[in-house]
Amino acid sequence: MRLAELSRRSGVSTATIKYYLRERLLPPGHQINATTAEYDEEHLRRLRLVRAMIQVGRVPVAKVREVLGHVDDDSLGRTIRLGAAMWALPQVPEPDEDDEFVQAAEQEVITLLDRLGWENTKRLTTISSAYRSLVVAMAALRRIGYDWEAELLEPYAELMHRAAVLDLNLLETQPSEAERIEFAVLGAILIEPVLQALHRLAQEEETTRRYGFE
Amino acid sequence: MRLAELSRRSGVSTATIKYYLRERLLPPGHQINATTAEYDEEHLRRLRLVRAMIQVGRVPVAKVREVLGHVDDDSLGRTIRLGAAMWALPQVPEPDEDDEFVQAAEQEVITLLDRLGWENTKRLTTISSAYRSLVVAMAALRRIGYDWEAELLEPYAELMHRAAVLDLNLLETQPSEAERIEFAVLGAILIEPVLQALHRLAQEEETTRRYGFE
Structure with missing residues (x-):
């Protein structure tokens, strides 16, 4: 699908999608020619995840990129990937061990x-x-x-x-x-x-x- | 007990206790003479509640006063008092009914x-x-x-x-x-x-x- 359809189906504006692409929160589309790229279901799904983190979870963009890095690293085992993704989410400060x-x-x-x-x-x-x-x-x-x-x-x-x-x-x-x-x-x-x-x-x-x- | 002991037993500084008294989050002590007031177990308990709201719950001072108003209003029934106290806590924004x-x-x-x-x-x-x-x-x-x-x-x-x-x-x-x-x-x-x-x-x-x- 083209950018316009990705926008329509996801409910995310094309400007926001372009911003996510620039910030590498979304993998680039498949370039068909110099001005047109094609997107697929995986882009749609990733867009949904990014929106959930940013709009619902209020996770900062840099943190989203870090979480996605763990999500995408299939060299890791399942527990580590599940855990690493969660551990990258907002954390409580380290407790003071002397207290x-x-x-x-x-x-x-x-x-x-x-x-x-x-x-x-x-x-x-x-x-x-x-x-x-x-x-x-x-x-x-x-x-x-x-x-x-x-x-x-x-x-x-x-x-x-x-x-x-x-x-x-x-x-x-x-x-x-x-x-x-x-x-x-x-x-x-x-x-x-x-x-x-x-x-x-x-x-x-x-x-x-x-x-x-x- | 005197202010110093209330401070010692609650772990709240005398300056903070005085601030809570000024803000009417804590009822005044029983005045013994022009410069000395006496506090009791109820003050200690109330101080604990106020600290929990302000320090742990990060409830604003004006809201704390509102919640305490409901807590103390024994003209209301139990469910209403329980509910009113909760309802006075931080709220989600009203959902948009046209959405x-x-x-x-x-x-x-x-x-x-x-x-x-x-x-x-x-x-x-x-x-x-x-x-x-x-x-x-x-x-x-x-x-x-x-x-x-x-x-x-x-x-x-x-x-x-x-x-x-x-x-x-x-x-x-x-x-x-x-x-x-x-x-x-x-x-x-x-x-x-x-x-x-x-x-x-x-x-x-x-x-x-x-x-x-x-």
Whole structure:
């Protein structure tokens, strides 16, 4: 298809597509002659991914390029590619290891992983941004006086594990490996706001069931 | 206790406490004489809530005052107070009702609520910010070509309902009604980052279980 059709089918303006091409977020079209290039379904799919990251995820352009580099590097194994793509997304700052609240939170998170039997995750603590996020969130709670124990978090972690099983089942329905990797990136950006909204809606439902409407 | 002790026990500087007092985020102490005021456990608890909103939730001071107004208004019923406190937190922008993606998303969310049997939530759609958030998130997905159906969201919604049951069970362990209302506000600010981190950790665990470490 020509640029005009790519624009029509994607809903992205031709000016924006040209910008993405210049920034190498989209591979060049197949040049037919000096002034005309042809685009295919893969361009359309990549355009959708780029838009999701930039418009919905508000990921900076340089970061998008970095994520796409991991997505496209098929010399890597699947877990590494899935992980590398996620790890390139916006990160929490490194926790301060000298902080007493961080140390206590880390202790509690390790206890949680032991209780859950998440042995694989325990091997990844030094490189996992999810692990760092949890330590930072728990340390923030401790700093204002909420010393939440692993026992309290365990049922939440089990629910989130079921959500992860749904995520990966969904991912495995994607037809090609490239699409599965892309789906993982989209999932991180797009599923999380949906889950958060569902959680709040469920809180409203449960609150009104228990206490009525007043 | 005196201001110095309130500062020591809360970990908040006296300058910041004085600022919160001036901004009426903290009720005045009990004046003993012209220069000395006495503070109690309720001040300490309120200080913790204010810090959580400002430091962790990054809620603006004017909004904090508004939320506290709802928390303290015991003329309202429990559901209204719980809801009002949450509704005063940062909101998604109003969805554009003329947008075709918003209309389609709304249709799908209503179908989801029907499938789930969340009758109470259906009655609240005109005032619920969680409902608006979900419509906005689903419309964003549709805009980039993901027409997720109610059927796909249903198992996620069921998991989030179980999380909401855990939330409210935890809320009900709080000793007084004032503390239960405060806990609801804290929950919205503090539990969500923890759930998000747990979800990502669970994804890592499940990914490595299925595909190994490479």
